[in-house]
Amino acid sequence: MLPDVYHRTDVPMRTGVGKVPPYKTHRHTLYGQQEGHCAGCKHHFPFRNLTTDHxxxxxxxxxxxxxxxxxxxxxxxxxxxxxxxxxxxxxxKRAGIGQ
Ligand SMILES: [Zn+2]
Known part of the structure; x- marks a missing residue:
C-alpha cells in the first residue's frame, strides 16, 4: 500500500525574504540602545558621526x-x-581603546 501522495501544483514561495527593512533605518534605534556611544571605542558621538556596521x-x-x-x-x-x-x-583591547 502506498500512502496518499499530496501533489502541489502551486509553486512554494519563501516568505521571509525581502521583509527586512534597509539597515540604515535602524540607526536611530541603535543610537538609542547605545546611548550615543560607539560600540568599539565607547566614546560619545553626535548621531551624524556614527555609522551602521554589520x-x-x-x-x-x-x-x-x-x-x-x-x-x-x-x-x-x-x-x-x-x-x-x-x-x-x-x-x-590591545590598543587600550574602549576600556
Ligand atoms: Zn569608535
Whole structure:
C-alpha cells in the first residue's frame, strides 16, 4: 500500500525574504540602545558621526537584522572592516581603546 501522495501544483514561495527593512533605518534605534556611544571605542558621538556596521559582515553572510547591527565611529568602522567582531574587540583591547 502506498500512502496518499499530496501533489502541489502551486509553486512554494519563501516568505521571509525581502521583509527586512534597509539597515540604515535602524540607526536611530541603535543610537538609542547605545546611548550615543560607539560600540568599539565607547566614546560619545553626535548621531551624524556614527555609522551602521554589520557585526557579521554582509560579505560573510551577515544579515540586515537589527541584532546584527551596531553603530561605530568612523575610526572604529575602518579598523573593523570585515573583521570578526571578537577579533575587532581584541584589537581594540590591545590598543587600550574602549576600556
Ligand atoms: Zn569608535
Amino acid at each position: 557585526i557579521v559582515a554582509r560579505s560573510k553572510c551577515g544579515t540586515d537584522d537589527l541584532d546584527n547591527l551596531q553603530l561605530l565611529c568612523g575610526a572604529c568602522n575602518s579598523m573593523k572592516g570585515t573583521m570578526h567582531q571578537a577579533a575587532f574587540l581584541a584589537r581594540l
